[in-house]
Amino acid sequence: MGGAAPLLVARDLVKEYRRAAGGWGGRRRTTVHAVSGVSFAVARGSTLAVVGESGCGKTTTARMVARLERPTAGTVELGGVDVWAAGGDALRALRRRVGVVFQDPYGSLDPRMTVGEIVAEPLRVQRRCRRGGRERVQELLTLVGLDAEHGARHPHEFSGGQRQRIAIARALACEPDLLVLDEPVSALDASVRAGVLNLLADLRDALGLTYLFISHDLAVVRQIADRVAVMYLGRIVEEGTVDDVYARPAHPYTHALLSAAPEPDPRRERARRRVVLEGDVPSPETPPPGCRFHTRCPLAQEVCAREVPPLHGDGGRRVACHFPLEPGETLARRADALGRAIALGGGRGARDGGAAAGGTVAGDAGPGR
């Protein structure tokens, strides 16, 4: 993480939701383990992406950082200040330093407010109108690539991409240090998404912003982030620089996730041997003991069901696995060495060739078991 103190530090964040089970008025209570001990640090001016599939806890983590969801345990520090312990003036100052952009640009902008009112609202709430309300709004709209005169219009007059720009302008209104971006480009079409990703990169470089970027899209993460934390069922399984993690995934889940990300290159796609994970992600109400991935891991040993693998390593690269892959080693080769069958797929090549070792591709019962 370098010499300088990181801007954002999360320590052992835990979020559990208690809820009634067994129908209406049921007495039985269950606990949803949404986030179970997540720690990370983000250096000033850099971008940490948190990537994972639905229900892995990435959004809950972002909401705890943005002070939208109180952690069950653990701390969040911004510039050395404990976000959840702060109150009064310290809290007001903290709120100014964090901006949030949500996924859905249709749901996150009040349709009855003008764009100018939307962008000015944080300024008003923070009582910073003295920085020339109207002028500041125009400046912000220009900053995100919109017309300064658009402030008088309403959100419905804008496309999804433009609305997301409005949401970014609002997040930047109080000159924050940190932007928490929760799937900010997921609802956008490809041609529009590229422009918003470029804008986010430009703003970060021009304003020295720090991003916590939540995404399910590995390609988007590779485009925007310096570092990536891969989450599975409430825990970080691997963290490191994007280049390092993508080139040499050490955790079997990271490997499977990367191998499942489709690329628009047909020759590559056909040549590729994709690891098809069996089954579904277990419920966060009853996470498996030990390593939470062991129920689907092609490499799992007996110890994996018993002991939680710690997130090992220094700031450069951390992995939570009892048997991490060596650099350059593939999941398929390791599984082979263990004498385990692994479902491999690919595009047409795999089907036409039909001979993916141990694959269930050309089988007649589908990949399920």
Next chain:
Amino acid sequence: MGAEPVLAVEGLRVTFPAPGGAAVRAVDGLDLAVAAGETVGIVGESGSGKSAAMLAVMGLLPGRARVGGSVRFRGEELLGRPEKELRRLRGGKLAMVFQDPGSSLNPVLTVGRQIAEAVRAHQGGSRGDARRRAVELLAAVGVPSPATAVDRHPHELSGGMRQRVLIATAVANDPEVLILDEATTALDVTVQAQVLELVASIQARTGCAVLLVSHDLGVVAGLADRVAVVYAGRVVEHGPVDDVLGAPVHPYTRALLDCLPRATAGPRVRLTPIAGQPPSPAALPAGCPFHPRCPAAVTGPGGPCDARVPAPVAVAPGHEAACHFVAPASRDRRGAGAAP
């Protein structure tokens, strides 16, 4: 493709009346053909008309929609056929899986009932037989413990399992054409990989034709034999997947590939967004629908792009693009081609 297409769509038009007398042209002269055992990918951004075209093929558009052109299944025209005949085809020889597994299933019926309903509607038979067939189908699409899963309600299953149930329903009557409309879009990537494998294995077994509608070029790259790129309700480029995605000639296809970030391959470079927005189907631009966003457009006096709609030009065997500035195929243009 040399083989006779199972499904051939020609000049398909779908318009919706809009207030004020104007018409929303959702599909504006779309051509498409798919042969048995073949997978054709249909890619395009939201609002390009790809879903409306598929609904038109299935005869599922609301009554106010006006549909023109031709949709032939095994040489027989489907447009204008009585609803009763269409109903026999739908879910039988022509089947479709939709994007949202949450809303495509009836929440108050067990998944077994819903699959059995599809079986009995087309094959008749007793409830018991249909139920046994439902269990078989659930097993075939990789649902674990199918004998118990058959009695579950949709909310008890994950998104991936629900999508498998929908696929089981779609393939219950051995369709000859299977349309997947963004069928894996709502799924996580690892589950998407499972479902795409399932589709590939079903096709390998039954030899059905697959129309794979997706906004995700990666999904199409992995599964399709041929690709059609749809923009503003028409196909702007189509051909073998290696040609269209590997050596695109239409400016829109190129632009679409240039604005995609890559997960694993190639260097990280700044993305090139496409200027402007996709056109509204209520106000399509004159001439080539892509010209307002096209970096190569020549407009104004003498420029063809805002004056005439470009006709498809063959640039290689089976590879066509509708652009005024695409040169027709010459003999030596490509060596080792991607002839299917």
